[in-house]
Amino acid sequence: MLATLDVVTLSRLQFALTAIFHMLWPVLSTGLAIYLVVLEAIWLRTRNPLYYRQARFWAKLYVLNFGIGVASGLPMEFQFGTNWAPLSEFAGDFFGSVLGFEGAMAFMLEAGFLGIMLFGWQKVPPVIHFLSTVMVAFGANLSVFWILSANSWLQTPSGGTFSQGHFHVQNYFAAINNPFMVRSVIHMALATVETSMLVVAAISAWSLMRRKAPEFFLFSFKLALVILLAVAPLQILAGHESAVQVAEHQPTKLAAIEALWDDQAAGSSPDWTVLASPDETSGSNRWSLSVPGAFSWILETRPQLSQPLRGLNSWPADQRPHMVGLLFYAFRVMVAIGLAAAALMALSLLLWWRGGLSAASFAQWPWFSWAWILSAPAGYLAIESGWVVRCVGRQPWTVYGQLRTADAASVLPVGEVLTSLSVFAVLYTVLLVFALYFGSRIIAKGPNLTLEPPPGLATAVILSDPSAST
Amino acid sequence: MEFLEWFMPTVWFVILALFLLLYVILDGFDLGVGILSLTSPSESQRTILMTSLGNVWDANETWLVLMGGALFGAFPLAYGTILKALYGPIYLMILGLILRAVAFEFRENATNKRPWNLMFGIGSVLAAGSQGICLGTVLSGIPTDAAGHFTGSAWIWVNPSSLVVALTLIQGYVLIGSTYLILKTSGELQRLHVRTARLANATTLGGALLITFTAPFASEALRQRLFDPAFLPFFVVLPLLGVALIVQLFRSLAMQQEAWPFVYTVLLFILSFAGLGVMVFPAVIPPSVTIFQASSSVSSMVFMLTFIGVLIPIMLFYNIYNYIAFRGKVSAE
Numbered sequence: 193m194l195a196t197l198d199v200v201t202l203s204r205l206q207f208a209l210t211a212i213f214h215m216l217w218p219v220l221s222t223g224l225a226i227y228l229v230v231l232e233a234i235w236l237r238t239r240n241p242l243y244y245r246q247a248r249f250w251a252k253l254y255v256l257n258f259g260i261g262v263a264s265g266l267p268m269e270f271q272f273g274t275n276w277a278p279l280s281e282f283a284g285d286f287f288g289s290v291l292g293f294e295g296a297m298a299f300m301l302e303a304g305f306l307g308i309m310l311f312g313w314q315k316v317p318p319v320i321h322f323l324s325t326v327m328v329a330f331g332a333n334l335s336v337f338w339i340l341s342a343n344s345w346l347q348t349p350s351g352g353t354f355s356q357g358h359f360h361v362q363n364y365f366a367a368i369n370n371p372f373m374v375r376s377v378i379h380m381a382l383a384t385v386e387t388s389m390l391v392v393a394a395i396s397a398w399s400l401m402r403r404k405a406p407e408f409f410l411f412s413f414k415l416a417l418v419i420l421l422a423v424a425p426l427q428i429l430a431g432h433e434s435a436v437q438v439a440e441h442q443p444t445k446l447a448a449i450e451a452l453w454d455d456q457a458a459g460s461s462p463d464w465t466v467l468a469s470p471d472e473t474s475g476s477n478r479w480s481l482s483v484p485g486a487f488s489w490i491l492e493t494r495p496q497l498s499q500p501l502r503g504l505n506s507w508p509a510d511q512r513p514h515m516v517g518l519l520f521y522a523f524r525v526m527v528a529i530g531l532a533a534a535a536l537m538a539l540s541l542l543l544w545w546r547g548g549l550s551a552a553s554f555a556q557w558p559w560f561s562w563a564w565i566l567s568a569p570a571g572y573l574a575i576e577s578g579w580v581v582r583c584v585g586r587q588p589w590t591v592y593g594q595l596r597t598a599d600a601a602s603v604l605p606v607g608e609v610l611t612s613l614s615v616f617a618v619l620y621t622v623l624l625v626f627a628l629y630f631g632s633r634i635i636a637k638g639p640n641l642t643l644e645p646p647p648g649l650a651t652a653v654i655l656s657d658p659s660a661s662t
Numbered sequence: 663m664e665f666l667e668w669f670m671p672t673v674w675f676v677i678l679a680l681f682l683l684l685y686v687i688l689d690g691f692d693l694g695v696g697i698l699s700l701t702s703p704s705e706s707q708r709t710i711l712m713t714s715l716g717n718v719w720d721a722n723e724t725w726l727v728l729m730g731g732a733l734f735g736a737f738p739l740a741y742g743t744i745l746k747a748l749y750g751p752i753y754l755m756i757l758g759l760i761l762r763a764v765a766f767e768f769r770e771n772a773t774n775k776r777p778w779n780l781m782f783g784i785g786s787v788l789a790a791g792s793q794g795i796c797l798g799t800v801l802s803g804i805p806t807d808a809a810g811h812f813t814g815s816a817w818i819w820v821n822p823s824s825l826v827v828a829l830t831l832i833q834g835y836v837l838i839g840s841t842y843l844i845l846k847t848s849g850e851l852q853r854l855h856v857r858t859a860r861l862a863n864a865t866t867l868g869g870a871l872l873i874t875f876t877a878p879f880a881s882e883a884l885r886q887r888l889f890d891p892a893f894l895p896f897f898v899v900l901p902l903l904g905v906a907l908i909v910q911l912f913r914s915l916a917m918q919q920e921a922w923p924f925v926y927t928v929l930l931f932i933l934s935f936a937g938l939g940v941m942v943f944p945a946v947i948p949p950s951v952t953i954f955q956a957s958s959s960v961s962s963m964v965f966m967l968t969f970i971g972v973l974i975p976i977m978l979f980y981n982i983y984n985y986i987a988f989r990g991k992v993s994a995e
Contacts, residue, residue: 256767262720263763266756269730273745274752277812284738285958289966292731295724296973303724304980307717308987315987327980364965602746605816612753619757623764630771 200601202609203275206616210267211583212576213620217261219575221302222336222381223388224254225329228309230415232325236318241645246412249639250392253631255310260627262303267616275609279590279600283359286352286367287342294338301331314646336381344372347582348441349591359591371441375433382427383578385419387571390533392416394568395635397554401561404638406551413564414549417540424534431530438585439491439501442592444512445585447504449523450487451477451516454503459496461485467524470516475505513587522577522584529574533567540564670963671953674736675943677970681732683935685725686793687838687928692719694839696762696786697832698858699779707851708779712766714846714992719766721981723759735966739810739956740946747804747812748796751819755792761785790835794828795819801827801938802880803949810951823880830869837862838931841923846992852920859923860915866930867908874901877941883949887941900937904930 228247235243269291272280280288308316308324316324345351351367352360361367396413400406439446446452451470456462464487468480488497504512513519540560543549554561586592590600692715702708734741745752762785769778802823805814840859844852878885888897911926946953957963 256771259720259763259767262723263760266727266759267753269727269734270745270752270756272734273730273741274749277742277746280734280738280742284734284741285962288731288734288736288738288741288958289962290735292728292735292966293969295728295731296970296977299724299727300721300973300977301980303721304977304984306720307984311717312987360959361962361965602742604746604749608749608816612749615753615757619760623760626764626768630768633771 197606197610199604199606199609200598202606202613203271203601203604204597206275206609206613207271208583209613209616209620210264210271211579213616213624214261214264214268215576215579216572216624217257217264218332218335219384219387219572220254220257220391221261222329222332223384223386224250224257224392225325225332226385227388227392227416227419228254229322229325229329230419232322235645236322239645241643242408242411244645245408245639245641245643248643249408250412251310252634253395255306256627256630256634258306260623264620264623275602275604276590276600277602279595282357282595282600283346283591285359286345286361286364289364290338290342290345290368294335294342298331298335298338301334302328303331305331333381336384337377340377340380341368341370341373343582344376345370346590347376347586347592348372349594354594359594372437375430375437379427379430379434379578382423382430383575386423386427386533387568387575389416389420389423390564390571391568393420394565397561397564398635399638400551400554401558401565403551403555405641408639408641410551414544417537417544420533420537421541424530424537428530428534431527436491439499442586443502444504444507445519445581447502447507448513448516448519448585449581451480451520452501452503453477453505455506456487456497456501456503458498458500460488461496462487462501464490468520470520472514472516510588513585515584515587519581519585522580526574526577526581529570529577533570533574536563536567666960666964667954670960670967671736671957672944673967674732674957674963675946675953677967677974678729678732678736679935679939680974681725681729683932685722685729686935687931688718688722688725690835690931691838691842692722693762693786693790694835694837695843696782696839697790697836698839698843698855699786700783701858703854705775708775710847710851710992711843712769712782714843715766717984717988720763721984723763732966732970736958736963737946737953737956738958740951743806743810743812743947743951743956744800744804747814747818748799749816751792751795751799755789755796758785758788758790758792762789786835787832790832791828794831795824797831797938798824798827800948801877801884801942803883804947806947806951810947810956823876826869826872826876830866830873833862833865833869834931834934837866838924838927841927845921845924848991856915856918860912863908863911863915867905870901870904870908870934881949883945884941893940896940897937900933904933904937907933 228250231243231247231250235247272287272291305324305327308321309328312321312324345367348371349359349367350370351364352362354360393413393416396409396416399409400413435446435449438449451465451468452462453475463482463484465477465480465482468482469478471478485495488494492498504516540549543553588596588598590597695711695715699708699711702711730741761781765778765782765785769775769782772778796819799819799821802821804812804818807813837859840855840862843855844859847855878888887893907926907930911923911930914922914926942948944952944954946956
């Protein structure tokens with residue numbers, strides 16, 4: 193085994209493992225932060241202690257999640273230097289600057305106000321506390337912006353020239369605002385909100401199913417559902433737009449996620465493959481299940497392709513991604529989860545609208561509760577699948593069309609990378625188990641329903657004065 | 663343009679030094695408190711120690727993330743070369759910081775706190791020690807080829823001088839952790855950390871003397887810089903000031919002052935960092951690669967400076983606000 197593993201593969205495996213693990217945590221740090229802002233705003237507006245308790249309970253999960261996110265983010269940053277030194281040198285001018293901005297603008301903002309948000313209820317006036325919560329949410333979402341801008345630059349590098357093994361920036365704003373940036377940032381920001389709200393809804397559904405704190409969790413559920421109903425349709429649109437930009441800028445990735453082996457002429461209407469068994473050695477699908485003539489409808493919402501599409505077979509083997517089966521199914525898993533979640537939301541809205549959604553519904557219909565409970569892990573799976581499509585589909589390039597992954601990796605002793613990779617594999621498995629254990633303890637313990645808001649509140653509030661805000 | 667090519671890398675060297683200094687002072691006391699938590703006589707006292715860090719540790723750790731990002735953007739070559747050379751200790755540091763962070767959060771929720779206490783302390787020791795090894799290795803020099811790429815062995819960081827720096831840094835963190843706790847606690851806990859501060863101050867003196875006398879033997883480049891007549895006054899005054907601060911710190915501890923020991927320790931850290939900065943400048947990959955060779959393009963540095971430069975005072979402002987909001991003694995809630 194050892195002899196067959198080269199250091200590039202090991203560094204890729206390590207990056208994949210650490211990125212997949214890390215990705216689990218910022219989702220809540222970003223999306224749940226927005227939920228906390230909403231809760232605190234409602235609380236300041238109404239001064240009903242129920243909403244204060246809401247904010248405090250969900251913040252408990254937030255902090256458990258946040259610490260692991262910060263810690264598991266460290267290897268992401270330092271790996272660019274340790275394992276991807278040639279990439280750092282090649283793209284540091286731009287890529288490094290963006291990571292610097294992210295630290296100064298986003299991470300520090302988030303971390304600097306987190307302490308006040310979590311422990312400062314009695315230390316600062318409510319308005320400052322609310323501002324801190326807003327800053328935490330703002331900082332977290334700014335990091336979505338910068339990370340996605342940096343990653344999008346790897347997908348569609350622009351804003352400068354490539355010469356002598358370096359990227360020379362000519363226009364920073366063009367590099368930041370590269371072709372993939374806008375749609376990718378929107379797609380990811382919506383994903384964090386959607387999955388976070390699925391987590392809130394899942395925990396609420398679980399508690400309601402067990403008849404725990406019904407008033408409390410019915411409110412959490414409904415608030416999450418309202419946000420979900422706003423976000424999920426937008427996400428389907430954003431997902432579609434992301435696929436369109438892939439078709440435009442990364443034809444090899446599009447061909448791989450659709451297991452499209454042969455060229456398709458403009459004006460044709462190819463079948464859309466729903467399921468298939470892609471076979472890379474023969475360059476075709478062993479079997480497939482497809483919808484005749486549906487491909488151009490899905491991609492362009494029209495009966496015929498307006499542009500020709502190149503199949504995988506028309507690219508030299510060293511210029512297109514492999515692992516076609518993984519890309520094909522990861523994409524389908526993501527899309528299926530997005531659509532299924534939207535259907536569940538629609539169903540729940542219907543029930544609510546018809547007056548059938550109460551705390552009792554969840555105990556009465558365990559299938560309904562379970563559908564919601566399972567939607568939370570499904571949300572994470574969708575995000576991870578999306579990243580797999582995005583980054584495995586970019587191969588064999590690290591900087592698309594410019595720097596090959598094989599040339600971007602540091603030349604290191606195999607044993608060194610194997611050691612760090614193994615330590616991460618063991619450590620992250622253990623951490624995940626304990627994070628889930630402690631998370632479920634917080635959930636099982638439930639909210640403190642007798643917690644009183646800090647005293648002296650009436651004196652210092654501007655935001656919560658009903659006469660001032662109407 | 664000529665001017666900017668000299669000026670921008672210098673500015674970024676100073677900004678990086680500032681970020682690193684802030685990290686070492688701020689996360690330094692976090693890690694110091696983490697190490698000291700291993701000696702806490704009771705669980706309730708340990709809880710006070712942890713509470714004193716609750717609102718600040720992740721912002722403090724973020725200075726390291728910021729330093730990393732800024733080094734990557736301003737000196738990409740140094741980022742690649744140094745981190746690759748320090749593969750082992752960098753991952754040990756990351757491991758230590760991960761253990762520390764998750765132990766902090768898990769302990770909050772655990773019924774049996776012992777395993778997490780141990781993990782918190784060990785993570786802190788590991789992070790502090792590997793940071794010292796990184797620092798020591800960089801100071802003694804990283805072998806590179808003409809293009810600035812690392813040419814040494816994977817074990818370059820295993821040597822006596824990096825061990826000396828590691829031990830000095832660990833006890834330096836214990837010192838600043840102790841003086842932070844003198845400031846933030848009272849009663850028995852405060853008295854305990856006056857004792858640990860006194861001990862750490864004594865070892866600081868020892869470590870400083872050891873590094874001062876062994877530095878000339880660590881590398882040819884350091885030797886040249888230390889005995890360069892232009893720098894000689896600086897390298898004569900610096901240790902004298904250091905000794906004066908250490909003496910002052912002993913007196914302050916004896917007088918049972920609460921805030922001054924921390925102030926003197928911070929000054930000691932600043933002084934040591936000024937010394938290290940002058941020792942290596944203008945090298946960013948000591949001994950041979952300078953900031954001018956390793957820097958990114960001038961336009962890149964100007965661009966970063968306009969964004970990050972504006973943010974530095976803002977970041978300092980809200981971080982200071984955070985400390986002010988939580989000023990005073992920590993109580994066990």
